[in-house]
Amino acid sequence: KAGVTQTPRYLIKTRGQQVTLSCSPISGHRSVSWYQQTPGQGLQFLFEYFSETQRNKGNFPGRFSGRQFSNSRSEMNVSTLELGDSALYLCASIRGGGPNEQFFGPGTRLTVL
Amino acid sequence: AQSVSQHNHHVILSEAASLELGCNYSYGGTVNLFWYVQYPGQHLQLLLKYFSGDPLVKGIKGFEAEFIKSKFSFNLRKPSVQWSDTAEYFCAVNSASGGSYIPTFGRGTSLIVHP
Numbered sequence: 001k002a003g004v005t006q007t008p009r010y011l012i013k014t015r016g017q018q019v020t021l022s023c024s025p026i027s028g029h030r031s032v033s034w035y036q037q038t039p040g041q042g043l044q045f046l047f048e049y050f051s052e053t054q055r056n057k058g059n060f061p062g063r064f065s066g067r068q069f070s071n072s073r074s075e076m077n078v079s080t081l082e083l084g085d086s087a088l089y090l091c092a093s094i095r096g097g098g099p100n101e102q103f104f105g106p107g108t109r110l111t112v113l
Numbered sequence: 114a115q116s117v118s119q120h121n122h123h124v125i126l127s128e129a130a131s132l133e134l135g136c137n138y139s140y141g142g143t144v145n146l147f148w149y150v151q152y153p154g155q156h157l158q159l160l161l162k163y164f165s166g167d168p169l170v171k172g173i174k175g176f177e178a179e180f181i182k183s184k185f186s187f188n189l190r191k192p193s194v195q196w197s198d199t200a201e202y203f204c205a206v207n208s209a210s211g212g213s214y215i216p217t218f219g220r221g222t223s224l225i226v227h228p
Contacts, residue, residue: 042203092157
């Protein structure tokens with residue numbers, strides 16, 4: 001069974017630009033969560049999507065947004081990039097709809113110059 | 114808002130030493146508890162989890178954790194570490210009621226095991 005895939009794996013952008021990251025969950029998983037991982041803050045929850053609906057949202061500014069498609073694939077978008085947005089962005093999928101074990105992807109390393 | 118504290122940020126051990134990593138959480142309701150591990154260059158993966166039942170849970174690679182409800186703790190243990198246990202370890206908490214919840218991770222503990 002294929003794991004969670006994230007594209008692209010690495011990205012370099014400049015301040016003010018916007019970026020879109022993609023995540024394909026494990027087949028059959030309907031929930032996708034996004035996290036920002038930095039050395040100082042650890043993993044911080046961005047949002048969770050279940051059946052194309054945002055179900056939970058962390059404490060991030062509105063520049064961070066996401067969506068989920070009918071095939072459960074998800075995208076997250078960050079607009080007006082800031083230097084502090086440089087991080088590893090992780091996607092995780094969950095089988096079913098409850099607070100269960102999360103299966104993580106390899107992440108997208110975003111560097112903002 | 115719930116929070117998760119991992120008291121040890123960096124731990125350095127020699128092979129065969131015993132390991133205990135602390136994890137405390139603040140949520141007062143019923144919780145699901147997890148330990149995840151991130152080996153160098155690899156994805157985060159589940160080490161073990163607790164949902165209900167026996168508070169002593171066993172995971173992969175000889176790890177175990179004990180849920181102590183009265184102390185809001187879920188400490189990770191391994192009697193004898195190996196060099197291959199070098200990794201970052203994350204404790205995580207979810208509300209067990211599902212619905213609207215925010216999964217919360219600790220900041221992680223970096224473990225280095227010297228051969």
